[in-house]
Structure formats: C-alpha cells, structure tokens
Amino acid sequence: MSATVNCEIILLSLTSVSSFSDILAKSDVKPLTTAKVARWIIPPTVLSVDALTQTEWDLVLCSPLPVSIPDECRPFIQRSWSATFAAPAELVSSYTSIFTSLASNIPARTKHMDQVTGSDEGTSLSTESMHVPIELRNWMTTFSDTNNHPPVIMLNLMAFKDVQKYGGYREALSRGVGKRHGLKPLLFGQVTKCSSITLEGGPEWDLVGLIYYPSVLHFADMLADEEYQEIRRKYRLGLAVAEILASEHGYHVIIGSRNAEAGQQAAASICKERHSASSVQLDLNSESSINAAIQTIEQEFGFLDILVNNAAVFSDVIPWIDRPTLGAYELFSTTFATNVVGTAVLTEGLLPLLRKGQAKPGRIVFVTGRLASMAYAIEDKKRFPDWKAYSASKAAVNMLTLRYAEQLEDDGIKVNAVDPGLVDTDLSGHIEGAYPPEIGAISTVRMATLGEDGATATFTDRDGPLPW
Secondary structure, three states, X not given: OOOEEEEEEEEEEEOOHHHHHHHHHHOOOOOOEEEEOOOOXXXXXXXXXXXXXXXXXXXEEXXXXXXXXXXXXXXXXXXXXXXXXEEEHHHHHXXXXXXXXXXXXXXXXXXXXXXXXXXXXXXXXXXXOOOOOHHHHHHHOOOOOOOOOOOEEEEEEXXXXXXXXXXXXXXHHHHOHHHHOOOEEEEEEEEEEEOOEOOOOOEOOOEEEEEXXXXXXXXXXXXXXXXXXXXHHHHHHOOOHHHHHHHOOOOOEEEEEOOHHHHHHHHHHHHHOOOOEEEEEOOOOOHHHHHHHHHXXXXXXXXXXXXXXXXXXXXXXXXOOOOOOOOHHHHHHHHHHHHHHHHHHHHHHHHHHHHOOOOOOOEEEEEOOHHHOHHHHHHOOOOXXXXXXXXXXXXXXXXXXXXXXXXXHHHXXXXXXXXXXXEOOOOOOOOOOOEOHHHHHHHHHHHHOOOOOOOOXXXXXXXXXXXX
16 A cells, blocks of 8 residues: 555635735745635535635645644634645655646647637536536636736545546546646545534545646636546546437437347446436347347337447457467458448448438447558558557448448438547456546547537547548
8 A cells, every 4th residue: 555644735714814924934834835725616515615615715735744833823814624634655745846847847728718609698618518607717718828827726625426436537637638738636635534524423525636737727728628528527427438428418328239138237327327228239240130139229219310330359469468369360350250340231231220310410430449540550660569450450440431421421421430549448458558438438429429510531539630
C-alpha cells in the first residue's frame, strides 16, 4: 500500500484578508497552498449545503497535519470549515515543485470557449447539454486573453455511490481532454473527517482533490470541449455505447451477443436503470444465426434506426496475451469470417429495416481503428505492429464503409467508420494504458447520433478525421 500523509483543507471567512495573510506569511506555518477564493463553480446542493454555501469564503489553506494557525491570526477568523484527508505522500512532497513548474509553463489556449454561443434562455454554456448556468458562463467571459491571469486551483469535494469511479474519471481527464487544456491533479485523497457530520456520525464527503488549471479561460475551454462533455456524462453515469444510446438519447437498444445469457444480462442492467433494451443471440460466424437475428428484429420491431457494427476478433499474436498461435490459414479465415464476412452479411440483411427507420437519418457505424489505415501503414512502418490479419480485415471494413455510404446516399443513411482508440477490453488483452470503454465510446456515439446535416463516408476518432 502506498504511503499517505494526513492533510487538512481549511476554508476561512476573514475580517481582513490582507492582515491575516501578512501575519501568516511571517510565521513558521508554511501551508502547501494559500489561495484566495474566487467563487463556487458547482455549489453543493445535497451535502453540507448550509455549512458551505451560507458563508462568503475568503481563503483556502491546505497543509499536512498538524495545522497550527498562529494565535495572532485568529482574531481575523469569522468562520471556518475543514476536511481531513489521506493524500499520497509522493504528491505531498512534490506539491510545491510541481506547482512551480506548471505555473512557469503555461500552455496555449485551445479557445473552445470562444466558439461557443449560449442559448437564449441562458441555461447552458453550449448547445451540447453542458448545463452550465448562464451566470457562471458570464463570469468566465469577463476574462480575456489581453490580460495575464494567474493559475487557478479548483477544490473538488466529491461524494459517490461508487468511489472507484472517480479514479477512472480523473484518469480520463488527465490523459486526454484535461491534459490538452492544462489540467493537472495536484493532490487528492479519501476524506477521514470533516466539519459537517452526517446523522450516522461519519464524514459526508468521500474524496477531496486540488486540481490545477493554467487560468480560468483554460478551464472554460475544457468545459466547452465536446470530449469533456462526453467524458463527464459517461463517467458520472458509468455508461458504454449501448447504455449511452439508451439513457442519453432515448433509444431502445438491441444488444447482439454470441452468448445469449450475457446479452440478456447486459440488457437487464440497462433496464434496471429504467431505460429500454433487449437482446438477440448473434454469432457472426453463422449464417443461420445472422438470419435468425434479422428475423427477430423484423418481427418484434419492424424497423431499425441505428446499426453499430462493433463485434470483432483479434487472433494475431499479441505478446502480452498467452494463447495458442494459429496457422496462417486458420488465422486469416477466422479473422475475416467475423470481422468482414459476418459484419457485411449482417449489414446487408438489415438494410431493408434501416430504410424503414423512424429516427431520421438512419446511421451505420463501423468500428475499425488506426490499424485499418493504409496511410498510417505507409508513413509509420516502424511503429505499425505486424498484425496482418486483423489490420487487413479492418482495412476491408473501411472499404465496406465507403461502399455502403455510396449505396445508401440516396436513402439519406449516414455510414461512417470510427476508431475508438486502444480500449481496455478482452480484445486488447487489458493492456496497461488502454482507455476505459467509456472513452472508446465517444467517437462511436457521436457518429451514431448524427443529425440530418451530419457527415457520411468518414473515418474519425474522438479528436477528428483520420487518413484512410
């Protein structure tokens, strides 16, 4: 178990910020952070509401225990609130040096915020379901690039039904969209004690975190970034592609699964959250199974709005997966049977139902990947793995994308290929560093929910177009 250091975060309401700060600076007390409070971004609405929101806070301090505020400072304190948490010792010891390094290397803004227009009703920051209050948006837009703005530290107080989910959420932000906007988790830890006590006598909050942003505008850019919006919804709700389409977009989702019981369980988990789903047994290596699945969908529903072709096998040699090596004939035949033949036969058989779809436009998404790209194979030979069967099969799927896009153009059906990235699944062997399924779902869901003016015949990942 990693070593931890007990730290305390303290909110202070003061009669004189300058007098308190001057005395503290001259004392032997050296907090990790002493920062002026700017405002609430998302005020608490359930936990510690009165304790935290009924006071106008002036300063926030964070320091390893014991925290001893000088006696000379105490007359200036009107009110305080605190939480004790166990932080990784490594982060505590490196806090000051990391902050200094970050503050001296400010990344350029992406200026996502500058491209956003608010709604007339003032209910959101963008048109993408961000749900940022207009008052907060207006505050952020008072800052401009013409002035130098200091770095900001966000104090996050979090409570979860499942505490472990925050780890994935934090990791996704740190490695992806957050990193692009300069986000850096400085300190975090599990709450052990706080000023507000529940009726049961325990701390209300699960985790506390201090998150660095280069400026308010960098934070605003991240909020306006579409990928952040997707990550926030997925991690806060714990969803993958089928669950997102059911819960976020109101679709009835039909899960095709070779293992009938597994498909039923997946559908049941979605229904348990009061969304709509069912399952159908589907083996892409069996023509009779494919035909039976198509017949079931036709009899039960009579139409299909979206088809996501996600099923695939990866039988090439992968060093970190211990499994038998297939002969060349078996390797290529089994890989193409599932990834290309089965996928094409299923798609072909579902075209009549897609043409009858009720949610226009109809959409087909083929899940492929960078390994399908001829351009990457030519340009990046040294880094391109020798997975001939899988990459060739996915290149074939990219060609299916283009041919179906051409065939269905007059029907108004959008057909696109997506790269979900290296996702933490059985297919990838759960390799270290792979993205959680929720992150891989971003590009798929985006193309599965295109509007009438959406693109067709494209190959993209969550960051944009990829070369064929």
